[in-house]
Amino acid sequence: MNLYDILGPVMVGPSSSHTAGAVRIGLITRRLLGKAPAKADIALAGSFAATGRGHGTDRALAAGLLGMQPDDTRIPDSLQLAREQGMEIQFRKIQLKDAHPNTALLHVETEDGRELELQASSLGGGRIMVNKLDGIDVNFTGESPTLIVHNLDQPGHVAEVTSMLSHKSVNIATMQLYRNKRGGYAVMVLETDQPIPEDSVAWLAHLEGVIKVTYLNTVQEDEHGV
Amino acid sequence: MAFESMEEWLRSSADKNISTAEAVIQEDMSDRGVSREETWTQMSRMWEAMRSSEQDYDRTLRSHSGLVGGAAGQMEDYLNTCHPLCGETMGKVIMRALRLGESNACMKRIVAAPTAGACGVLPAVLVTAAEQDGYSDDQMTEALFTAAGIGQIIAARAYIAGAMGGCQAEIGSASSMAAGALVFLRGGSPEQMADAAAIALKNLLGLVCDPVAGLVEVPCVKRNVIGAVNAMAAADMALAGIRSTIPADQVFDAMKEIGDQMNSSLRETAEGGLAATAAGRAVSERLRENL
Numbered sequence: 016m017n018l019y020d021i022l023g024p025v026m027v028g029p030s031s032s033h034t035a036g037a038v039r040i041g042l043i044t045r046r047l048l049g050k051a052p053a054k055a056d057i058a059l060a061g062s063f064a065a066t067g068r069g070h071g072t073d074r075a076l077a078a079g080l081l082g083m084q085p086d087d088t089r090i091p092d093s094l095q096l097a098r099e100q101g102m103e104i105q106f107r108k109i110q111l112k113d114a115h116p117n118t119a120l121l122h123v124e125t126e127d128g129r130e131l132e133l134q135a136s137s138l139g140g141g142r143i144m145v146n147k148l149d150g151i152d153v154n155f156t157g158e159s160p161t162l163i164v165h166n167l168d169q170p171g172h173v174a175e176v177t178s179m180l181s182h183k184s185v186n187i188a189t190m191q192l193y194r195n196k197r198g199g200y201a202v203m204v205l206e207t208d209q210p211i212p213e214d215s216v217a218w219l220a221h222l223e224g225v226i227k228v229t230y231l232n233t234v235q236e237d238e239h240g241v
Numbered sequence: 242m243a244f245e246s247m248e249e250w251l252r253s254s255a256d257k258n259i260s261t262a263e264a265v266i267q268e269d270m271s272d273r274g275v276s277r278e279e280t281w282t283q284m285s286r287m288w289e290a291m292r293s294s295e296q297d298y299d300r301t302l303r304s305h306s307g308l309v310g311g312a313a314g315q316m317e318d319y320l321n322t323c324h325p326l327c328g329e330t331m332g333k334v335i336m337r338a339l340r341l342g343e344s345n346a347c348m349k350r351i352v353a354a355p356t357a358g359a360c361g362v363l364p365a366v367l368v369t370a371a372e373q374d375g376y377s378d379d380q381m382t383e384a385l386f387t388a389a390g391i392g393q394i395i396a397a398r399a400y401i402a403g404a405m406g407g408c409q410a411e412i413g414s415a416s417s418m419a420a421g422a423l424v425f426l427r428g429g430s431p432e433q434m435a436d437a438a439a440i441a442l443k444n445l446l447g448l449v450c451d452p453v454a455g456l457v458e459v460p461c462v463k464r465n466v467i468g469a470v471n472a473m474a475a476a477d478m479a480l481a482g483i484r485s486t487i488p489a490d491q492v493f494d495a496m497k498e499i500g501d502q503m504n505s506s507l508r509e510t511a512e513g514g515l516a517a518t519a520a521g522r523a524v525s526e527r528l529r530e531n532l
């Protein structure tokens with residue numbers, strides 16, 4: 016573990032997994048959606064469901080959706096702040112097969128109807144992992160810039176994405192490909208060493224056969240939300 | 242890579258003729274590819290955050306469950322009006338450990354060190370030492386590098402999560418880190434620093450993680466006190482020249498062996514120990530109805 020996994024993070028208590036990690040799950044959901052959701056349905060599984068209330072997991076997830084970081088002192092008041100902003104949040108319990116004990120499934124929607132479903136786990140020490148995105152298995156932490164492309168499963172889309180990145184001198188750290196069936200719906204998840212220019216991301220979204228492009232930039236750490 | 246044994250850490254510092262804190266700084270620079278200034282700034286912010294989290298204590302706050310809050314206020318009143326058995330210094334250590342433990346349970350801002358549940362141990366002893374001996378912020382930052390260096394070795398050889406190895410892994414590790422940091426501040430030798438870390442952890446080996454209702458409240462808040470008080474005692478013993486018969490690395494390995502044998506009911510599942518007592522179960526039932 017690195018030095019600051021031992022000392023740190025600076026966070027609002029009481030639990031790095033049930034509170035700090037939950038804030039990060041809310042925050043990554045907001046970033047992947049691109050803006051604050053108007054509606055959120057949050058299902059808590061395992062230990063999140065059993066001890067979440069006592070650990071402030073509900074308030075932590077709401078705080079993340081509002082754009083707060085794990086050390087934001089407004090986290091305890093996030094449910095009230097969400098109401099004031101007109102953000103509608105519902106919590107329920109759920110049983111998930113083969114999921115990590117600290118897992119949440121979020122379904123969020125913006126005012127103009129853009130939707131996203133995300134399942135993520137809190138791994139301890141405030142670190143998280145996104146396990147599912149819109150029903151498709153994925154595997155990324157949000158600690159590096161991450162590009163997610165949903166496209167039709169047909170030849171050429173991987174080449175379009177990688178040649179764009181090469182052209183912009185962005186190095187790929189990891190790359191994962193998923194599809195629901197041959198010729199069906201495919202998702203690629205790329206974690207990169209450098210941020211990707213926003214206009215290149217927008218260019219990808221207009222290509223034929225590309226259904227949806229989501230980009231998670233980690234350089235937004237100054238985001239303070241609400 | 243970070244040091245994986247106390248022996249390697251001490252030998253490397255001696256070979257390069259640098260302090261143990263400096264050795265940790267240099268390892269971090271190469272490990273994460275950061276500049277000296279970056280890691281120094283980051284660590285000095287940790288010290289700043291620890292100090293302000295201690296000062297921001299609010300004695301009127303109660304946790305969501307209602308189980309904890311206000312104890313540090315009671316301790317403060319007691320220190321101001323009575324003559325504590327432990328003396329003034331230790332009285333303050335106790336009060337500060339309670340402050341942090343309660344602040345964490347009440348959703349205030351703290352520094353996980355190494356975990357949120359054990360966040361009171363390091364600030365309790367370090368803020369008190371800085372106040373009593375007048376150390377500079379730079380010295381406190383170096384002390385934190387020393388503490389983190391000890392924690393890294395514990396994490397590499399054993400663990401720092403209650404769910405993995407019980408409370409010994411959280412409060413025990415924090416106490417070991419704090420004891421070493423205190424010896425460093427007092428100008429003790431690297432061997433004395435290692436002995437303090439060893440003695441502190443030895444005293445807490447076998448401690449189980451049995452939180453009532455699964456919350457970081459009972460017994461966690463008061464366990465921060467014992468971790469802090471134990472760190473002070475271990476540091477004083479090491480500074481007196483008392484040696485640990487078992488070297489620090491072997492103590493860390495013993496913690497791993499003990500944690501591996503610990504039943505899962507005693508590793509943060511809230512199924513055994515204090516959580517399973519009649520009073521513990523009653524609290525858990527009451528909360529289930531209210532939540």
